[in-house]
Amino acid sequence: MADVTLTVDGKTITAPAGTLLLEACRKVGIEIPAFCYYPGLSLQAACRMCLVRIEKMPKLQTACTTPVAEGMIVSTETDEIKQARKAMLELVLANHPLDCPVCDAGGECELQDMTFKYGAGGSQFVEIKNHREEQQWSPVVFFDRPRCILCYRCVRVCNEGMDVAALGIQQRNVGSVIAPNDITSLDCEQCGMCIDICPVGALTSDTYRYKTRPWEMTHVGTICTHCGDGCKTTLGVRRSDDGMQIVRGDNRDKSGLNGEFLCVKGRYAFDFANSSERLTQPLVRQPNGEFATVSWEDAIKVVAKRFRAARDERGGRSIGVIGSTRITNEEAYLLQKIARSAFGTNNIDHHRTTDYVGIVRALDGQKNRFASIADAGSAPAILILGNDPTEQHPLLAWNVRTNVRHNGARIYLANHRKIKLHRQAKSFIQIPADGYEAFAHFLGGDEASSFGADAIALRDSLRQEQNLLIVFGSELRGTAISALVKFGFSLPDTKFACLGDYVNSRGAADMGLYPDLLPGYQPIHGNSAIRAEYGDGIPRESGLDLAQMFEAAARNELAALYVVGDDPVERLGIAEETLHNTFLVVQDMFMTATAKLADVVLPTANLYEKSGTVTNTFGDLQLVKKAADRAGVRTDLELIVRIADTMGEDVHTLVPFGKGVRADMGQSRGAQSGEADRHGIWLAAHNLEPKLSPFDPNALLDEIQRLVPGYDFDRLDLLGGTSQQVQPAGDGLIGISQLADRPDGILPSGDTLFTSGTLGHYSEKLNEVEVFQTKKSMVAAD
Amino acid sequence: MSLTKISENPKPGSTIFSPELAARFDKLVTLYPVRRSALIPMLLYAQDEIGYVSDAAIAEIAQRLDLTVLDVRNVLSYYSMLRTNPIGKYNVQVCTNISCMVRGGQELFQHCKKRLGIGHKQTTSDGIFSLEEVECIGACSWAPAVQVNYDFHENLTPEAMDALLDEYRSKAGQ
Ligand code: SF4
Ligand code: SF4
Ligand code: SF4
Ligand code: FES
Ligand code: FES
Helix, strand or coil, X not given: CCEEEEEECCEEEEXXXXXXXXXHHHHCCCCCCCCCCCCCCCCCCCCCXXXXXXXXXXXXXXXXXXXXXXXXEEECCCHHHHHHHHHHHHHHHCCCCCCCCCCCCCCCCHHHHHHHHHCCCCCCCCCCCCCCCCEECCCCEEECHXXXXXXXXXXXXXXXXXXXXCEEEECCHHHCEXXXXXXXXXXXXXXXHHHHHCCCCCEEECCCCCCCCHHHXXXXXXXXXXXXXXXXXXXXXXXXXXXXXXXXEECCCCCCCCCCCCCHHHHHCCHHHHCCCXXXXXXXXXXXXXXXXXXXXXXXXXXXXXXXXXXXXXXXXXXXEECCCCCCHHHXXXXXXXXXXXXXXXXXXXCECCCHHHHHHHCCCCCCCECCHHHHHCCCEXXXXXXXXXXXXXXXXXXXXXXXXXXXXXXXXXXXXXXXXXXXXXXXXXCCCCCHHHHHHHHCCCCCCCCCHHHHHHHHHXXXXXXXXXXXXXXXXXXXXXXXXXXXXXXXXXXXXXXXXXXXXXXXXXXXXXXXXXXXXXXXXXXXXXXXXXXXXXXXXXXXXXXXXXXXXXCCCCCEEXXXXXXXXXXXXXXXXXXXXXXXXXXXXXXXXXXXXXXXXXXXXXXXXXXXXEECCCCEEEEECCXXXXXCCECHHHHHHHHHHHCCCCHHHHCCCCCCCCCCCCECCCCCECHHXXXXXHHHHCXXXXXXXXXXXXXXXXXXHHHCCCCCXXXXXXXXXXXXXXXXXXXXXXCHHHHCCCCCCECCCCCCCCCCXXXXXXXXHHHHHHHHHHHHHHHHHC | XXXXXXXXXXXXXXXXXXHHHHHHHHHHCCCCCCHHHHHHHHHHHHHXXXXXXXXXXXXXXXXXHCCCHHHHHHHHHHCCCCCCCCCCCEEEEEECCHHXXXXXXXXXXXXXXXXXXXXXXXXXXXXCEEEEEXXXXXXXXXXXXXXXXXXXXXXXXXXXXXXXXXXXXHHXXX
């Protein structure tokens, strides 16, 4: 739209016609106070804090609802305005309790800030304040009514942003009150967006309520460890008896690819890290069959000795390695590297939840066909096949809803269930659960398939689209994906996204946790830069996949199995006897079903306790920062390195550390003590990376960036906190199309909004929420 | 998740209202550019028929207008003349706003309290009368004024009030 020119506080500014005065001012650094205005939500004009004087208008106007106009002359901070704002604050404070000293929001409360600024310290009111007891609305949401300033932000974010509409406003004037949808409780998605958006401490969360003060925590922005969307979550950590404990997950720092969004898991399901069930000492099974706690050195010696013996006596093919979908890229990369170059085996796999190989294969040779998750918030049209994003990819669902609300995006849905996103869809059709492949062919013009008139109409509209984003779940695999991609190519500039389930499912796939694929989906038997670099010790035949490893174990053909952060025994219902003659090493946080059968259990750190990178299911690469700490555990990276080292492998070949950077490590005592720390801080502050030790993930990231096709991102941008998109199907990929008949071995997790694989079992809060919401739906179904 | 409770969600087509009222609602929703504009009249008519706005009425109205139950409750709770609990057969609403106050409205209200033995927003044990102190009912020229259900009574004195109450009581017996 055309620009208009106006004068604000004597300054001439320009802004596109239609811009709200408040936004136009913010853009040029003039801050107009606001409680009820919230970017991206509908306008409310309830709080009157944004009052400004506009010449020729009889009264003060609300800047949050007034569009800029040509020649407008505005003042934003005169005595008259200050007085008006102070008066508004007095009204807001009339019933507001004086409990800032114990209020969760204290120190980060917008009402405190405004009162401080406008000095509404006194009050004309002599009446006794209305008091109401705090109410618990759900296992996570509490409401402290007297603190509420009736800005309606919570109501709007729940209605418009979440499309849940669980909050309303009832009664009127001083009696007005925010009300939950189930009379005295909330029947909702429990996302906590309402809590985060509340400018005061009226809505609070059970996990954080009355626990600590904001300034007593360290705030670390890292990546949520649950679903494959990879939201940035800011963890508030605090010193505890055995390390650094997480007390809060939130999204005050809106700099991640998720903007202001977090779901129930990113916000509350960090408590597994604080669980008392965490393993903190290495365990080695004794001749009597019992576990004994041993020192780290001893445990690693046992592992290294047995791995070496297995390799030397029975060959690399007698060793199996199972990786995880929740470890970092660096760890996954190193795990396959040690498997291939130190153990000499291709028996490596992970829990596959979707067919990444299928999409990479279908997009072979194409450039820029992978969508970023940001595209879901801006694409003019989106086709979603399968999956239920509201339950399984909450951020994707949020982006889709926002895109519809703000840009009028056209959403096309085909699903075997009536998923909640149908409410945003331009067209929705229900197809049989086993009809996805046929539907993909139908889209491509296969007239033989029996889809009805509404499907034909949907296809006709799709054919008019350009810049279409096609998102599909694990319902589509292999040839179905090829058919879908073929259809996508018939339209101009289509992009694709394949939905996998866990935080680093995509990373595990990209890093080559496959028996037949090297990092970057390069076939094991071909020649590649990786093969050249690792040396030709890597076998050229494909190894065993996850299921085959257990079959081999049952036949006594697997001498050793190394499981890093997975619980295949529970997931696949493996019988105990299967592993009787296999030396089993498990790295995990908890005594999982697999760990129970192990010979050695090494307690590990989780994603919140380590650094590195992860890649979300869309291929957005992000930095993981260490937030918490637990005494007694080690990162998977450190353990892999230590095991290799103890086996006698050359650590410098495994991890290219210490190259090019030298640092004075200083002393641990005396005048120079802390030098290494200070040096580390200086390096970090200058976006430089020390890479001084073999446990430094940055050293491995160098190698990944150098060797893994698609991982040629901007390093400085990544370090600065901006997600980088990786495109593994870019140039340099070798012959993926040779792999057409590989078994897919996919087992979708079946997680809902309130579950999260094995990890979910150890989050008390998540379990509590699940029970709560399950009861609600049972009542509803009665 | 159950965003609207199925138990509160009557089957489409079935109604808890009389056939006449149901027909009236069917028409009403077609009269406005947006369906939800029919909400307030529907709540009023439902209250007239049932005596109050019951949970079942809320659920059916929500469904008829494609709103959530919460949406309906939000609006319902705003208006003091809409109620969610049964009251007496005759709702005696005594105005104590300015004009009525200077003409004895307050005394009239106190008199009613004593005479009926109940307070503001209470109901007599025989279920015949409810009493309410209300703001201006628009009959200032004939203050003090009282509204019983939809009927106005003006220029009242305690004696006239007694007669009025007697009259309603005998009507209730019929
Ligand atoms: S937790 Fe989320 S879904 Fe529930 S009321 Fe708050 S914003 Fe709405
Ligand atoms: S609870 Fe918080 S967000 Fe909601 S209206 Fe009150 S102050 Fe605003
Ligand atoms: S949407 Fe996924 S990544 Fe984001 S907070 Fe929820 S579980 Fe975590
Ligand atoms: S911000 Fe403008 S009225 Fe609240
Ligand atoms: S003041 Fe009583 S009717 Fe107006």
